[in-house]
Amino acid sequence: MKMDSVAVEVDGSVMEGGGQILRVSAALSCIIGTAIKIAKIRAGRSTPGLRPQHLTGLQLVSDLCSGSLQGASIGSTDISLTPGKIRSGNHAADTQTAGSVCLLLQVALPCALYADGVSKLRLKGGTNAEMAPQIDYTLKVFKPIAEKFGVHFDCDVRMRGYYPKGGGEVFVTVNPVKELQPVTLTERGNITKIHGRAFVAGVLPYKLAKDMSAAAVRTIRKEIKELYINIQPLQEKDKAYGNGNGIIIIAESSSGCLFAGSSLGKKGVYADKVGIEAAEMLLRNIRHNGCVDEFLQDQLIIFMALAKGTSRIRTGAVTLHTQTAIHIAEQLTQAKFTITKCEEELSSSVTYIIECEGSGVVNPNL
Template identity: 70%
Template sequence: MTARTVAILLGTDLNAQNGARVREAEEGSGGKLQLCYRRWGGSPEGDGVDHQKENRGVTRRRWGGSPEGEGVDHQKEMGWITRRRWGGSPEGEGVDHQKEMGWITRRRRGGSPEGEQRGHQKGGQILRVCTALSCLLGVKIKIHNIRAGRSTPGLRPQHLSGLQMICDLCDGCLEEAKVGSTEIYFTPGKINGGNHVADTKTAGSVSLLMQVSIPCVLFAASPSQLILRGGTNAEMAPQIDYTLQVCKPIMEKFGFHFDCDVKMRGYYPKGGGEVKVKLSPIKWITPIDMTERGTITKIHGRAFVAGVLPIKLANEMSSAAIRCIRKEMRDIYVNIQPLQEPKDKAFGNGNGIIIVAETSTGCILAGSALGKRGVSADRVGLEAAEMLLMNLRHGGCVDQYLQDQIIIFMALAKGVSRVRTGPLTLHTQTAIHFAEMLTKAKFTVNKINDQESGSERCIIECEGIGMTNPSI
């Protein structure tokens, strides 16, 4: 495999009006792939240089012409690509612009350059997707402008612990990585099994640590044990209950199994939770087909309190959620157990709820919520119930929070995977974009509009790259 470095520049505003440019240049014996987010009609975010004049970037271009406002013929002077036959060179130009100027020339048929005028999720998710794929594919990466525009830009402790774990998994080299860093360099090595520890030292999510590490250790040389410390039930991340009851059984449809033991639960703001994951490597990932939702056979869940919070709150969350669901689904028995976490199994105070629906075809969808100061227990229960009902109405086989988590497995699988979902989330669009860019897997998304319900469904199809484990 030819060595290459992938450089990713994260922008501060990646909404739909922004564009992305991808460029590729030869560097010695290897190539360099760089993704640069750019405001539509402007220079790269955070950069005050006029790249049109400096000859380092194109902002807007009339189709087939030079940049607006420029009198220079850049096709001849600088080799900028304007139009390209599918898989060929720019029309009328004999120059190999990939070598001369480094711009990638892959283009959707009849469409704009990849990423152009499309928004992508930024920050933590891109770090997880790209570092995991870097580790698996043996590709060096450089990520710029991390969490730019945030009140606290750069890496947070939970991001850093995930990066350090991946580095440890493969005996890699991680440079410039510290809390607050806005740029990192990662050079992967060979993926090893054995014991690995990651500690956010905060309430950073252990479920997100699992997301980034599990795909990697599937291709290790020997079995792995991961000790993950942080928050088990944290905001802006899957609760550990969701990971166990929804993610785990669906992930295992890809042909692998893992054990996950919750040793201690930890909550915001201190964390203190600990999860132990055991997993054996596999030869390859099996593709999945989840396109038939079937009928709902079971709805169950747990409403919990921990620490000094009274069991009354768990009862109120459970009751409110059950009332909400029964208004819409009268024929299904709903069982949400209120419970108090054992004192020796929970660190700190917290409360929350998860509700899971299972179907006749093996689909699992959920809704969940965590308690917050100033929010009533009833409101927490209603939030989880409404989320579940929303995920059931669209008729998809996975819920909105599982969509993006299965993309990496689809990209690596040996064969074609197909999954029916509701409307694509921004996280899913981002995961697909970077999985395609790094693995060259082929994704297609077919949208289906349901006239009766007015909801949008999608079929995500991917021809995986069939990655195999050389150690097995």
């Protein structure tokens, strides 16, 4: 890392203007060894600046890359990160709230890929939290697709944690890569399988899990008649901290594409409604005929940007989160993205191809 290099200035309020800008820019800073200054962090949010989960994520990245982090405290709207060498070995992070362990993994995983050996991450917080992927999504949808880029990690869910207490814990082992491979996901194929889990934890009755599952199956059946749908109702016992309920449903296509719908229970919300919400989300993500759902879309941008070669991914409408990730990736790397709209002759569905000429970052530590 060139100590005299000028820090790249990132506007934290641009476009989606949330925690994602922090995660993408901090991870890329760490990987390419460029210092960054992020200003106006979450400026438009009801509680601007860093929340506990963002702060924990930044500290984790700084720890991973032996970096120096300035201005990082709760509520801070300006930080700077000067990265050093990425270190393998053991790293721990604890949001001490129900802040999502999946978002901690989102920022740490790309960095750990460019370490000099295996990294072991111990992440604590919420495993099934609002406004973040559920751990089941990360393992069942994100992980198999990330593996196509050459990303390999194992995740052991030791304890599940829910809002508001958190208390969840996962152990993640990440293998380093020399470089990432580009990925093409443009052929959807047919939906061949739908499965999932409806869970209750703590004091909540098992009947809630059965009701969520049944309502979700009924909703999907209205649109998809012929498939076997298996959504297991589960009572989580010793591996769950606190009370929670929720559902995640996954659809697989003949070409290996994965889609999900999920929902978490809240006080005063009927179990049926939770199940229906997850099912409708899944159906919405299947209808557009793309190859990724709206949540995977933005999570793949950083890997496309780092890969060596051209990646092409067919999606439904391009989300603001995805556009934001592309904006940051192009600002910090040599990657070039283009988005092309495809109108299908036979159906009314519109899809987009996100194409990326990756920057081909090679791991200097391996």
